Amino acid sequence: MAASVVFTNAEIYLGGVEFTAQFNQVGLTYEAESLDETVFGLATRKMKGGLKHSVASGAGFFQADGGSAVDPIMFDGVGVSDAVISIFPDGISEGSTSTGIGYALKVVQTVFNWGETVGALLPFTFEAQGRGIQA
Amino acid sequence: MSIIRAIALQNATDTAVATTCGVGTVYDLGAVEDGQTMYAAQHLLTSAISGNNIQFKVYSSSSSGAGFASAGETLRFTFTAYACRVAEWGTPVTGAFGTCQKFWRTQWATSCAAVRKALIVVSRTCT
Numbered sequence: 001m002a003a004s005v006v007f008t009n010a011e012i013y014l015g016g017v018e019f020t021a022q023f024n025q026v027g028l029t030y031e032a033e034s035l036d037e038t039v040f041g042l043a044t045r046k047m048k049g050g051l052k053h054s055v056a057s058g059a060g061f062f063q064a065d066g067g068s069a070v071d072p073i074m075f076d077g078v079g080v081s082d083a084v085i086s087i088f089p090d091g092i093s094e095g096s097t098s099t100g101i102g103y104a105l106k107v108v109q110t111v112f113n114w115g116e117t118v119g120a121l122l123p124f125t126f127e128a129q130g131r132g133i134q135a
Numbered sequence: 136m137s138i139i140r141a142i143a144l145q146n147a148t149d150t151a152v153a154t155t156c157g158v159g160t161v162y163d164l165g166a167v168e169d170g171q172t173m174y175a176a177q178h179l180l181t182s183a184i185s186g187n188n189i190q191f192k193v194y195s196s197s198s199s200g201a202g203f204a205s206a207g208e209t210l211r212f213t214f215t216a217y218a219c220r221v222a223e224w225g226t227p228v229t230g231a232f233g234t235c236q237k238f239w240r241t242q243w244a245t246s247c248a249a250v251r252k253a254l255i256v257v258s259r260t261c262t
Contacts, residue, residue: 011148013148013178013180013222013254014222015178015220015221015222016178016179016180016182016219016220016221016222017180017220018148018178018180028138030137030138052136052137052138053137054137054138082224083222084176084178084222084223084224086141086176086178086254086256088141088143092143092146092148092254093143093146094143094144094145094146094160094162095142095143095144095160095162095164096142096143097142097164097165100143101140101141101142101143102140102141102143102256103138103139103140103141104138104139104141104174104176104256104258105137105138105139106224130137130138132136132137133136133137133138133139133174133224133227134136134227
């Protein structure tokens, strides 16, 4: 039986910065549109795969001190096309095609939110939409 | 292609690559054949003084280990040389791989002794 993953060892790279130690949530959505090509004479819906889309998202604790903090990088990154993000859900294993692999996509960052009530650790959220990786 | 399942061909995220020119370990990534597309991206995670660049390249071969070069390694990706922290997608390589290209590695060249951390990922996808 394959081993399940305790989600403690994700690694996140956006552009030239590693954000691993600033995130406490990260996720990836990879989906395809389902196109209805049903015609008369069929007894069931006939669906066809359409365009694919991917979204990277995450959250963590706001930091602004230093050039590798989420605030300067993600504030400047909103709306910038063709950023590179790589997310490894359970560490990196160099050369491995199974464990320790990740996911990489070319994105435009669409969301950088922060805010909380008084007395709390200040969190941020992040989202980036895939834009295809063909040259 | 919207996203790749990324294999770390060079993981220098914790320990920087050597400060001179070098080559990475040869890894068997499985058969890459005609009609498939290879993707690659680099994250350069530390910077150097302007002009002191590091440049990564990615090679493939049908043979492994010591025979990698003699077996006819082929340059597949040439990333831009940078001194700054940056990320970049390589130009995808599609089809015409000839013999089955199972073995892949990185090579890097630096123009100074600055310590540079980096991550090079690759992936293959059926077209």
